[in-house]
Amino acid sequence: MTEAIHEVVAARLGEHGVRYTGGRRALVEVLAAAGRPLRVEEILAASPRVRQSSVYRNLALFEESGLVHRVSGHGDHARYELAEELVGHHHHFACRRCGAVADVELPHDLESALSGALADLARRTHLTVEAHRIDVVGLCAACAPTAG
Amino acid sequence: MTEAIHEVVAARLGEHGVRYTGGRRALVEVLAAAGRPLRVEEILAASPRVRQSSVYRNLALFEESGLVHRVSGHGDHARYELAEELVGHHHHFACRRCGAVADVELPHDLESALSGALADLARRTHLTVEAHRIDVVGLCAACAPTAG
DNA sequence: ATGAGTGCAAAGGCTTTGCATTAGG
DNA sequence: CCTAATGCAAAGCCTTTGCACTCAT
Numbered sequence: 001m002t003e004a005i006h007e008v009v010a011a012r013l014g015e016h017g018v019r020y021t022g023g024r025r026a027l028v029e030v031l032a033a034a035g036r037p038l039r040v041e042e043i044l045a046a047s048p049r050v051r052q053s054s055v056y057r058n059l060a061l062f063e064e065s066g067l068v069h070r071v072s073g074h075g076d077h078a079r080y081e082l083a084e085e086l087v088g089h090h091h092h093f094a095c096r097r098c099g100a101v102a103d104v105e106l107p108h109d110l111e112s113a114l115s116g117a118l119a120d121l122a123r124r125t126h127l128t129v130e131a132h133r134i135d136v137v138g139l140c141a142a143c144a145p146t147a148g
Numbered sequence: 149m150t151e152a153i154h155e156v157v158a159a160r161l162g163e164h165g166v167r168y169t170g171g172r173r174a175l176v177e178v179l180a181a182a183g184r185p186l187r188v189e190e191i192l193a194a195s196p197r198v199r200q201s202s203v204y205r206n207l208a209l210f211e212e213s214g215l216v217h218r219v220s221g222h223g224d225h226a227r228y229e230l231a232e233e234l235v236g237h238h239h240h241f242a243c244r245r246c247g248a249v250a251d252v253e254l255p256h257d258l259e260s261a262l263s264g265a266l267a268d269l270a271r272r273t274h275l276t277v278e279a280h281r282i283d284v285v286g287l288c289a290a291c292a293p294t295a296g
Numbered sequence: 297a298t299g300a301g302t303g304c305a306a307a308g309g310c311t312t313t314g315c316a317t318t319a320g321g
Numbered sequence: 322c323c324t325a326a327t328g329c330a331a332a333g334c335c336t337t338t339g340c341a342c343t344c345a346t
Contacts, residue, residue, distance in 0.1 A: 019320055019325060040310080051328055056311060058326090072221040077310065093275055102275075110265050117258050118284055127241055127250075128287040133221075135283075136266055139276040167300065167345060188335080199303055204336060206301090225335065 002032045005086050012065055023050045024058050028067075028082070037071040037079035037092065037101050071101070091133065095140035104136060150180040153234050160213055171198045172206050176215075176230070185219040185227035185240065185249050219249070221283065239281065243288035252284060 009028055010020045030046045031038060038046075043055055059080050062068035071079040071092065079101060084090070089111070091104045114132060122129045139145075157176055158168045178194045179186060186194075191203055207228050210216035219227040219240065227249060232238070237259070239252045262280060270277045287293075 017325090021320070021326065023327075053312080053329075054327055057313095060312090072224075076220075093269075093273075093277075096278070104269065106262075106265055106269075110261055113258055113261055114254075114282075117254050121241075121252065121254075121284070122286075125241075126289040126292070127284075128292045129241075129284055130244070130286040131284075133283040133285065134262075135281040136269070136275075136277055136279075137281065138270070138278040141274040144274070144276045165300095169301065169345070171302075201304075201337080202302055205338095208337090 002029060005032055005082065008086060009062075009067055012067055016065065018061065018065075023047075023054050024062075026050055027055065027058050027062070031068070031080065031082045032087070034081075035087075036103050037081040039077050039079050041077075043080070091136065093136040093138065093140075095143050096137055097139055097143040100140050100142075102140070104134075106134070150177060153180055153230065156234060157210075157215055160215055164213065166209065166213075171195075171202050172210075174198055175203065175206050175210070179216070179228065179230050180235070182229075183235075184251050185229040187225050187227050189225070191228070239284065241284040241286065241288075243291050244285055245287055245291040248288050248290075250288070252282075254282070 005028060006020075006025065009024075013020050013024075026047045027043065027050065030043055034042075034046075040052070040055055040059070044050070044052060047055075059068055059070075063070055063080075067083050067086065068080050069083050071081055081087070091106060093102045093104045094100070118129045118132060121127065153176060154168075154173065157172075161168050161172075174195045175191065175198065178191055182190075182194075188200070188203055188207070191207075192198070192200060195203075207216055207218075211218055211228075215231050215234065216228050217231050219229055221242075229235070237253075239254060241250045241252045242248070266277045266280060269275065
């Protein structure tokens with residue numbers, strides 16, 4: 001499952017003459033297994049062998065290489081996830097009470113309509129549009145007031 | 149122009165027995181004048197009389213009161229803007245090179261379609277959807293490679 | 297008058313960085 | 322082998338907080 005991801009990561013790092021070490025593999029494994037953006041704290045808990053400074057350094061390295069995306073905005077600290085190139089286009093739901101974050105997919109026709117609107121925006125404004133990100137905010141099942 | 153905003157802010161604060169001081173008015177003025185999310189650094193530069201600690205305290209206060217919204221995710225530090233209740237529903241464009249952020253409005257029919265899709269999502273997942281946020285990422289006019 | 301608000305400065309907490317050691321290719 | 326990568330620990334930077342003074346009501 002994650003083998004394809006490892007291959008892409010290894011290839012991308014190789015292009016830059018960067019080594020794909022055990023710690024870096026572990027980082028990719030953890031992020032792939034989570035299926036949602038993780039905080040550094042969570043990454044560390046999931047991979048006790050990897051030191052904090054290495055995690056930060058490798059997240060920065062991966063982000064520069066376009067392999068990892070920093071998701072800020074939910075709660076206070078940064079969260080990290082594998083880039084869309086590796087895990088596909090998706091968006092996020094964030095619970096405003098407990099801070100939990102989950103991946104969300106939206107209908108293709110809606111994505112198409114949004115892409116069209118953003119292309120129009122680019123034409124009108126001289127902005128170059130490269131990507132979009134949708135954050136849905138609300139309450140998760142656990143935090144929602146129970147009806148009965 | 150900003151008078152209507154001041155009235156809403158004053159009323160909201162009054163409900164909670166909170167004073168609408170000069171520094172707080174200045175903060176609202178700066179945010180209203182900017183028309184885009186500002187970093188604390190920018191707020192301080194625009195209102196030299198207000199001290200840093202007060203700005204942070206008042207931003208936190210306003211955020212709790214739902215009058216200001218913290219926009220994180222563009223660049224590294226938090227940005228703040230007046231809540232949609234005060235300035236209307238909108239989204240953001242962020243330049244990935246220089247970090248500039250601008251407000252963006254999308255077509256009403258697209259917003260409707262998105263709301264519908266999110267309502268469906270809520271039904272399917274037991275999530276309570278309260279709001280959505282779209283960030284468009286790309287290059288601003290100044291940072292885009294010039295064609296000629 | 298009187299408690300909220302502010303200023304100042306120090307503390308906090310996540311993140312980054314320097315240097316010596318270890319390990320990948 | 323030889324440089325990149327890591328560990329450890331200290332430094333950095335934005336943000337928060339304690340305390341005394343000031344101002345709004």
